[in-house]
Amino acid sequence: MANIKSAKKRIKVIATKTARNRAITSAVKTYSKKVISAVQAKDKELAQTQLKIAVKKIDQATSKGIFHSNTAGRKKSKLQRLVNQIA
Structure with missing residues (x-):
């Protein structure tokens, strides 16, 4: 335990x-999982709305210094690729 004030x-x-x-x-993580579950359910409209929310949360975390910008880009790219695979 510290002694100095x-x-x-x-x-x-x-x-x-x-x-x-x-x-x-x-x-x-929660919003990313929502995107992934919407993709697995093949619900493109829901996936896109969840993606928008997830990207916003990732950007907020990046601006607060919780994620490095490259990490944020990688996460957003991964989610976007999953949503784009639904055809």
């Missing part, structure tokens, strides 16, 4: 940031 504060701040990052990452 600033170190104690850093522990609290890190715990808060970790919880925030975990929540946002979890939300991105």
Whole structure:
């Protein structure tokens, strides 16, 4: 356990940031799974609407520094490819 006041504060701040990052990452995973399940159900319209929401969440996470821009691009590209496969 930390003895210095600033170190104690850093522990609290890190715990808060970790919880925030975990929540946002979890939300991105949830919306990505919704896109994948819509693709598996061959529902193109639902997949496209879910894709729009998922891309928005990924972009928000990137702007907050949770994802690297290349990681975000890779995730969006993967989801877009899945939606485009429905014909």
